Amino acid sequence: MKKILILLFVTVINNSFSQTGKVYLKDSKFNIGKENTYIYEPPTGIEIPDQSKARIIYASNNEDGIEFKKLVKKDKFYEFAIKVPDSSRTILLTINNDQKVIDDNSEKGYSVLLRTQNKTELSKSLANEISMRNYGFYGLKLKTDNKPEVMVADYEALFAKYPNLKNDKSFYKYLGQKEQISKDKTKPEFLAFAQKCIRKNTEEYLILASNIYGRTEMVKEKEILDQKILKKYPGGELEKTKFLNEFLSNPNKTEASILACMNTVKTKYHDTSENTLFTFQYFLMNVYLQNRDFEKIINLENTLKNKFAITSSYNQTAWELSGQDLTTPAKDIEFAEKISKRSLDILHENQKITSNSEYESMYNMFADTYALILYKEGDYDGAFKYQEIVRGFNGFDSGGKERYLAYMQKVKSKDEVNKYIENEINNDQLVPPAFLSTLKTNYTAQNIPLDQYEKLKQKAELLTKTKMEEQVIARFGSATASNFSLKNLEGKEVNLSDYKGKVVILDFWATWCGPCKASFPKMQELVTKYKGKNVEFLFVNTFEKGKEEDTFKKVNTYILDKKYSFNVIFDYKTDVASNYKIEAIPTKILIDKNGKIITGDASDSTLIDLIDQQLN
Template identity: 30%
Template sequence: MKHLSAGLLLAVLLVFSCKKETEKVEKTNTYSMGDFELSTDAIMHNKPITITYNGEDKDMEGFYYMLDGYKAYPEDLNFKNGKATISIPDSISAIAINLKVDDAYLDNDKKGYLFPVLDNKGTAIVGSKSTMEAYKSGNGQNYGIEGDADVLAKTLEADITANPELKELWGTRYLSNVMRSDSKKGKALANTMLTEFAAKKDLTEDDYTQISTIYRNLRDAKGVDSISKIAIAKFPNGELKQQALMNDFYGAKTLDEKETIFTALETNYGMSPSLSYAANSIAAQKFKEGDEAGFKLYASKITNPNDKAGLYNSVAWPAAEEGKNMEMASQLSKASLDLLMQAKKDASNKPTYYTENQYKKSVDDSYNMFADTYALLQYKLGNVKEAITYQTKAVGDGKSSDVNERYIEFLMADKQYKLAAEKANLFLSEGHGTSKVKGFYKTAYTSLNPDATDFDTIISNIDKANHDRELAELKKSMLDEEAPQFVLKNLDGENVSLEDLKGKTVILDFWATWCGPCKASFPGMQQVVEKYKDDESVVLLFVDTFEDGKNREKDVTKFIKDNNYGFHVLIDGKVKDSNDYEVAKKYGITGIPTKIIIGPTGKINFRAVGFSGNNDKLKQEMDLMIDLLKS
């Protein structure tokens, strides 16, 4: 990923951001953000602001968040002739502008482009500092921006101390942020808040909800249970009762129990979004059991077209893979595609965390994925041409190796050797092929050119070009960050210290037994382990994190043993009186799988988040990183 530094201009932003909230702005200037220019560096309510793009990327895009406390409202930047104009309403205290060029967000040296909003006197809106820090620690991390929980907690405390009216805006989230940074101070704040509630003569339902949340922050299960019982008795059809029923639903062991709880929820609260999830769960189980009438009943209760499409695809895909009940699965799969077409035309179901453009892209991505399901069903039902039609749509930008592989397979089955050879060459050349695609390519190529002897040379050249390109990209993405030291126990109870491994290349793979993408990547990581097991200069450590439970070590050990993985597993411990995990927090891990590659110098040189779904590619990437650090 490319990161564009604003250089000297960053200093301007820092100076501006650090002004006291009472300081008046006497003069405004344009502000540069790489190839973008903001018409003013003083953002004011209801004053139009123009963003101009002076670069050459035709596919550049951007959006901005309007911020108020912990709330973030995204809006598209709609550029016309290189210009986009926005206006900030009165309720907003800060904005964050996100700009994407060459398929990468500009992170401004990980500080982002954040601006407090000023009133008509040129004074920063109350609470804008904590609002911006909240964004950095939340949504901003999706765009390469660094947040700091301690800074957020201190800034929020200062803002609320100076402006007590902000307490209502932040509610119990204020406590959560303080608790995460300093548990001792958080406990004191929690007790103060409980005392304030105790002094009130008549508590509302919202008060009880907040008290329950305070006890959760204190990890006081008895307190949560006690206050919930009181609230439910006072508000028998209230929010806490609904939450308790949903908890019962998630904990129900039988389908009959789930249906009984569902009926109680639907009768008293109607079809809320959370109940749509419950209906989805029951419908999926009904389908699995062959209860077609039951499936249709609960599916009919889901009104959101995206949710219903998701249900249909979730039951159709396993049927496609297993070759069972494919006729009905085919009908449902086609219905999922029709529902998504409907959803794209009507943005009324757009989640608040999406801009309109992001929502449409999300629907398009879902359509491509669901088209892959429908195409596979058609292929297995013998409708090869129909399968090809929909797999062509599923391919999308061609970055999913598995989808590409099925497309080439369908073309080969239809004896479209010329197109199969062309597409296989394209996918392989762009680094989005598989070993099976190579096999299909060879068959297609030799069918078209029976006397040709240059196929191995073609593949060799493609492999070399991919290797060189990926190596160049890796070099550009290399980091040089301090690797926080740690000591963790492995499954044998032995201490493993990072300090003892200095001089070696160390790969930390952060994972959990509940993490699907983590487990999907493990066959590839097992190959990496096998390749380097006798190489003393390379160490792979699999850090189990974000995982709780009394039998955690036992469960992890069983998982590793059952799957015959030769992994050296470390157990990441929880930070005392916190929901954080020691090493994950030190390394800024917010999602798994995440791989941290530490070079022989002891510095973090690479950070890889997520899993593409291609184990061949994963292994190749690990090899390239290790080779690069060895050299």
């Protein structure tokens, strides 16, 4: 009778969560290690089109993912089947068709608890349901209550009902949310929980205690505990993690070394999870890309379940080979075209299968790369066609606009080009300097009075200045650049305030960031170009993992190997990145001679014009 009551309680929870629609296991028991079938009962009044799919997110100890499963009509309801990792406790899903959300349960999604066989398992699954909200927010675009204050309150209500959860690892996630509200007040609770974890004396909980020591900056205690774990559990999770970190930090990865490390993880550490193996496959793919070995590229790609993830590597390599701008000569343009087109084909096929709008977004981004490659090959019609796709989806950044104009000039008349530029300015759109110079050249060639050009120029320049100022204030809260003091590679203290009277470019980067490093050859050209002038480039290394001495060694080795003459400064604690509200890297911020931020979103292709404007 007790078991039946628990199952009834779970049904009530799921019914209240899903309101009028329902999703639940077809069998009363979740079968671990097997594919399970789920039933979807649509809300009244919602029509489910043919070919609709359940878009499902799951998370577990070693891997998480998102999958699309076709709905099969069964009488009045629908079924779908999926196998999730054994340690999963919850799945979260929406119903989609042709890129559109058909049913997202009033933007909350459908949650299904998987492990509910007793009070202990049920309580852990309910805690996992709370932690899954972040997955729903970012992966399914749901409007879940994932604010720290809300999640903390919901965890505490659950702990009141199930006090034993305070001894479970879900309490660690609760403290992580609470830390976002008050870091200092949470530290004692973290340390108290670390002691509970140590008393449990299992590898899982000892590692959790080690993580707590790490996040509370108790370096010595962490080192002592790590040594204890390694001694007690040889070949365990911590040893595997250290092995993986050493692999990741090795800058000289070869095909042989990657395959050897992957074999060690499979045989010694018995980890064949998709996420772990993909780490090695990702680096293996990048070796093949650098070697231009298309046969091995395709063979490896065919073994990957998640082909979508590898398209970024294809696009990044193709972008680097393209020259990354209109004037720099391309390298191995034939290979660049091949892998760029491959990235588009994969995204197009996956978008058709999954109806995932994210694939369409990536497709349009990568089409910009393919268009530049076609332009360098002399296929101007093709370049313009693909750049039109980018323009139609989400518009351009400054570099994208310049490329679009260049392609347009090859396939359209001067009148059409003029009309495009004039419309951009008259519609209050920001235009790069190339637009104005092109317009002036065309007007002169066509004997159009230049007073009309001068009016458009004044309007464009005023608009650019106004909008850039608005963007800076909206992002940073103030146009005044915050001072900071960081050490550089020579160990010298670097203060931003020391460079007043100079134009300063802050380039935020990390050694693991491919796009950051891809921009460095261009940045070196700029450093060389402006050497001896009133311009200072500061390359702010941030968002690195590991000890400070390891980060220094990694960065120093990389800069020396590449022979870059960069003034690198170390933001070890990410305080400067946080102060400047850096959410993604690379990010390049330009500061004028008076310490005023001109733009927080410069690119290596637009910096020359921006710097020259400040120097004039």
